[in-house]
Amino acid sequence: MNAFSTAKLFSRSLRRPAVTGGALLLSLLPLLASCGSGTPASSTTPPPTPTPVAASPTPDPSIPPASSGCGEPYPPKIARMNPHVHYKFKDYWQLDTTPLVGPDTPFCQSIGYTDGRGFCSIRMEGAPDRAACELWAAGMSTDTPPRPGPTWTLQTPDGVVHYCTGPDSGCEHYDRPGANDEVGGPYQLKAYKGGLYTICVADGVCGSTEVDRNL
Numbered sequence: 001m002n003a004f005s006t007a008k009l010f011s012r013s014l015r016r017p018a019v020t021g022g023a024l025l026l027s028l029l030p031l032l033a034s035c036g037s038g039t040p041a042s043s044t045t046p047p048p049t050p051t052p053v054a055a056s057p058t059p060d061p062s063i064p065p066a067s068s069g070c071g072e073p074y075p076p077k078i079a080r081m082n083p084h085v086h087y088k089f090k091d092y093w094q095l096d097t098t099p100l101v102g103p104d105t106p107f108c109q110s111i112g113y114t115d116g117r118g119f120c121s122i123r124m125e126g127a128p129d130r131a132a133c134e135l136w137a138a139g140m141s142t143d144t145p146p147r148p149g150p151t152w153t154l155q156t157p158d159g160v161v162h163y164c165t166g167p168d169s170g171c172e173h174y175d176r177p178g179a180n181d182e183v184g185g186p187y188q189l190k191a192y193k194g195g196l197y198t199i200c201v202a203d204g205v206c207g208s209t210e211v212d213r214n215l
Helices: 003-036 105-110 128-137
Strands: 078-080 084-088 093-096 149-155 161-163 171-172 186-190 193-201 206-211
Touching: 084 206, 093 206, 149 171, 186 193
Parallel strands: none
Antiparallel strands: 084 093, 093 186, 149 161, 149 193, 171 186, 193 206
């Protein structure tokens, strides 16, 4: 082998490792890039859940509110109405009604009745909360303006039905604003004219009585 061939062979052997090493470096670049430049992991902690606001409890319609003045034992629904002429005054007749509840012997016993009756008044005569309990049990009237208590109407002989709003209507509530100071309450009425008088509570229980004043 001459000197030129020996030098050429030696030059090729020196260049081969460089080429091989460069190719290896190029092949490793994607792997190195993936190892050193990753995206930070996002947080997986959920945001705090808002605390729900508790809803106000729905009042029990069978229990009088504290503001009514009617306490335990709570009265059941009114079952009977019995309007009747109580007094006959010169200018008007006084009608009166005692709302009755029942049949509910345990309730009647709980308020003081000892004769085993099933129907009774909402409270015994003289009970301090009798008026408040009778008023609450009646609900709201349907006349104008609506008010706590029963609704009184008069059907005159001509067949026309009137709310009891004063002398001109033929009848008047004792508790009407501006009424004079005779003793009375929402279950009592002044009847100035003759006709069919009806008293109803909000639950639809009614009672009627005929008044003949010859007027």
